[in-house]
Amino acid sequence: MIEKGLEESVIRETPYYEKLRATYRDSANFKRYFNILKRVARRDPFIEKLEKNGGKELVYLGRRIYTLQDDFVLNYIEFLRDESQIERWDKFFERYSQHIFDIYEDFVNGISANVVIFEIANRKLLRDILTKRTLKASLDTKTLIAERCGTVVNHLFNYIRNSLTKRTVVVDNMIVDSYEHIPFVPKTSNIETMRILSQSLKKKGLPEPIFSAILKGMTRSYYADEKLRIIEAIAKLPSLTKKAISDIFESQFFYPDEQTLTEIIDALQKRGRKLMADVTSKKKNIEEKMQNIRRKITDTTNIMSDSLINLAEDFSTEEAIENMVKRLHRNVIGNAYDLKILKWEYQECQDKENNLKDIMRFKPADLTRLVVKEEWDPYIMQVLHRHDEVADDKLQLILKDAANDIKHDEAAQQIMNQYRMAAFLKEKYDSHQIMDRFNKIVDEVITPLVKSIILEELVDYYPKLSEITTTEGIRFLGEEAAAGRVSMIEKDINVTSSEESASDVNVLRYKNLVSVLVYDIRGSTFMGAKLLNAEKESAIRNLFQESMLFVAEKYGGIPIKDTGDGGVIFFARNHYDIKDEKTLRPETGNVLPAVRCAIEMVQEAKLFVQKNIHRYGDWFRDVQEREIDFEGAAYAKLPPSYQSIFQVGIGLASGYYPREVYLDKNAFGEHDLTGMLVREANLYSTVKAKGKSTVICDDATVYNVLLNVDRFSFLNEAGLRIDPVQLNIQQALEYWIRQRTTRKGFILDIFKIFVARFGREMADTENLKIVLDDSDIVINDGIDVQLKKMERSKMLFELYAEVVK
Known part of the structure; x- marks a missing residue:
């Protein structure tokens, strides 16, 4: 249904959802790292996908992935401790690699960008597991594991990618240019990372302390010109x-x-x-x-x-x-x-x-103090400014200061001795050769490392290995997953996207509207027929109208018309100026005051009976059909016909000014409204439910409120808040996605207002009518409203002040 797709689009544009998106897709950090990625990496489908997302790529990993990757790390560490167990390792790796291949192939499913997503998410998970399993290991042990593990992981994933090329166009520049050039380093500080990479740096021609000292000296002179x-x-x-x-x-x-x-x-x-x-x-x-x-x-x-x-x-x-x-x-x-x-x-x-x-x-x-600086920024900076030179005199000072850091490392000293050269009165280093080695390390080690760090900043997997995902996080993931905006790997969750897309609809047009509220006093005909006293009927009705107007004006409503058995109220942002006769042109805005007014009018109508029940004996003394003890009577004990006298039916329709409603002065010089919203609100006010007042509003009203409130929740089929706090993330995600397709409405948490989907307003070429979903509400046959020739359809909602199960 188009309405369902539109509703989902509105939800995605709400401030609350935007806050969740900023948190879980990490919008600010995403922009930072995505801009860097575009500068240091070749264009490929993964970059295009990230650009379309406008935020981090979210990946949901099934339980089997966690088990497989944890087993891999544990078994490989065990094998490195005792390499005589090669046969045992080979058997494990054969089973493991086949499982990973099957999962990888199933997820990619012919989509090139999925290759990069799968590998980044799995490498990030593997890194987190490796970090956890090597937390107390020595630096030498971490270095050995990083180098050997990196080789195994790279060979496996490279083999799978090559196998997939038979059925999929594999663009793997991102992986080849990053991960395949460096060891598989556990997640740690930049200082320890560089120590783990020290052997790689020595092979390229510089000891790690010397490289780091030059890097530090160069960073001080940089700033990115943004x-x-x-x-x-x-x-x-x-x-x-x-x-x-x-x-x-x-x-x-x-x-x-x-x-x-x-x-x-x-x-x-x-x-x-x-x-x-x-x-x-x-x-x-x-x-x-x-x-x-x-x-x-x-x-x-x-x-x-x-x-x-x-x-x-x-x-x-x-x-x-x-x-x-x-x-x-x-x-x-x-x-x-x-x-x-x-x-x-x-x-x-x-x-x-x-x-x-x-x-x-x-x-x-x-x-x-507001400038963000991360520990890897100097390395990123160097990648962005590759092959910059350092003045010879400055480099000599840097090398002299760093010499103390390698005085106990014989291999490092031997490397540096290669660059010594004679100079007038003193020795110095060959700055050109050293900078050549420095730039080689930047190109072949630091650049791949930086790319891998950036890639893992742009992809998040769930469930987190060592973090608890909040209820709001589960909610966001559920919404995104059900809409097909989360990459689901090894999933057993049934994902159902919206049947119709409303992506081409500008849902923000609902953010600023005006509202027309029409209320109808139930039982007024019964009261008039029983009283047969126009003066008394008028006095009672006026007393009730006073209570309704009190609520309307409290929320900024502009009383337009007293219809005798009800009234018409208008809501606009500049209601002060309209009341003060400064303008006749309403300003659109948030229609929440109209919604709160409607709810409170229902409460005030019930309160009116409680306040005046002691007067029923006087009001209806001459017309009692049977003996009713009004003195000290409780509302619940009144006959149904007397209970319904001061129930109300409220219709609320919101829309654009002046296309759907127009405010002007009538021939008597009083405010008056004309337009479609008046007819629609009047239609909604005629809806009746057994034994209760009703508030019916159109979808525009609900969408406007959602786009203007800071928080809302969802109603499930039983009329209760969807809140899977007692479930683990797997169960909670399944629950949330299931509820997403069956939920019946919303809860405005702060205001304790419940919004339940109720039916649809349909307009054919002749009539305006309401088509009901399952509901206890009945509609009289005679309430169709004649319209000009037009076609129109709206979702309708019922508003409650309490949960109705």
Whole structure:
């Protein structure tokens, strides 16, 4: 279904999902290392796949892979301890290699990029296992294992790749140019890694301490000139925070000098001044609105105070005074809520202003603290600046200082003696030969090492060998896996992608909308028929309407129309200005206030009965068909017909202005609405459920809320939160993927609002009607609404304030 694909696309664009994506696809680090990879590696399908992902490649490894790779490491370490066990090792390796071949072939399945994904994920897993199994081993033992293990792993994977070429175009530049040139080093610090590689470096012509000393001396003079990209990114920042600046730095390979820092500070100040002007303007606008509300509160209070005095002077009944007090209460509370929201917005502006001032006072030292530096950066830097030369006098000083590090290493001294040459009054080293050896090591050892490190930064496997995956991590993996965006190796999980793709739909169009809320008072016809007293009916209905309007105005709703047995409320972002007659053009935004209003109206309707049940005896005294003891009665004990009198049916439709709804003044000079959203909201309000109020909204409303809230959860078929906390990652992932295809809606956790899929609105050429999914809701045959000739379809949702099982 298209609706299902659209819903999945909306979920992927929500702030909550974006936060998960940034965490588990490591967006900032990805940009940093991906940009480096493109500079040091040849183009191939794997790079194209990463570019499409926009984040780390996620790989799910089945249980058998873990067992196989752990057995391989254990058996090989055991074999190296006692090489007389060659026959035992050969038997194991034959079985192991066949299993790996079968899994490898099955996963690749003719897709070239999968070759690189399989090898990186498995080599990363093997490295983690090797690290764990050699944690207490000596440096010599680690060196031996790294060299021998690397040879075996490279030969095996090379054999498999060559075998796959019969059925698959294998592009393995990434693997050949990296892993196959270096030993299989356990994960450790760069210092220990270089010591493990010391034999490789000696074979290339330099002792490790000498190479490292030259590298250190050269790194000090480098900085990557990413200045223009960083300045451009700063100029586009919607908000200027330390986190935003740090994210920019983290995504670039950036070592600034003093001049660059000064230029970036200038860019920050320029952007800060622009944002400061925007914040100042917004603060001024908020201040004006708050002053207007304060004046309204004062004026209204004075007018109503005079009216109360007059009512007291001419006292006849308590009801008139009670109604006036309720009006005053509603007015003051409504304005107080508006004032509270504006104060919160004002404080938010104040915080932004203070933050901007702090950043605009930045010194170079403040900026330097935000620059990300990783331990492998000097090596990456050297790869990016290959074959740069060091001045002879500087190199001689570096070599002199490093000589102490090799004075106890006879082999290292013999190597360095080859480069000694006579000079005036003193000996010196042949700098050209040494730099030739240095560059050879960079090309043949450091560059492959750096490439392998970068590749493993760009691929993550799950489950992690030594880390617990959080519930949110499982949720993200489940969503991504079910949509086909996780590479599944040796899996036994049934992956079901969306039937229809909505990738070509701009789902962000739902982020800013306006809403129309229509509510219908249930049982009003029954009440009128029983009362046969228009005056009493009007008084009761007005009392109920007051309670509904109180809730609507609390959430910024604009009362448009009293329909007698219900009403029409409009929600727009600039409701203050519309109410104050400053504009008739609504601004689109977050429709969550409309959703919260609808839920609270249902709660207020129930509360209305609880508050007024003691008055039922008076209201319905003359019309009781049977003896009902209203005095002290509980709501649950009322006959169904009396229970339903103040239940409500609420319809909520959201959309674009002015295409789907239009606000104007009618002939009487009052606000009025026309358009499709009004008709749709009215249709939804007529939906009835046995023994309860209903809130029905369209998909646009739900999508808008999801795109504007920080967190949400999913409802399963039983109406409960999907939360596989008691399961291991394998079980939890299976559970999550299964629930993804059967879930019935969402939970807005912070607001405790439950959103259940309910049916569809369908429009043919003549009529607008609702087609139900499985539901206890019934729809009267006579509620179809005549429309102009059009075709339209929407998913519909029911909103609850509590879980309905």
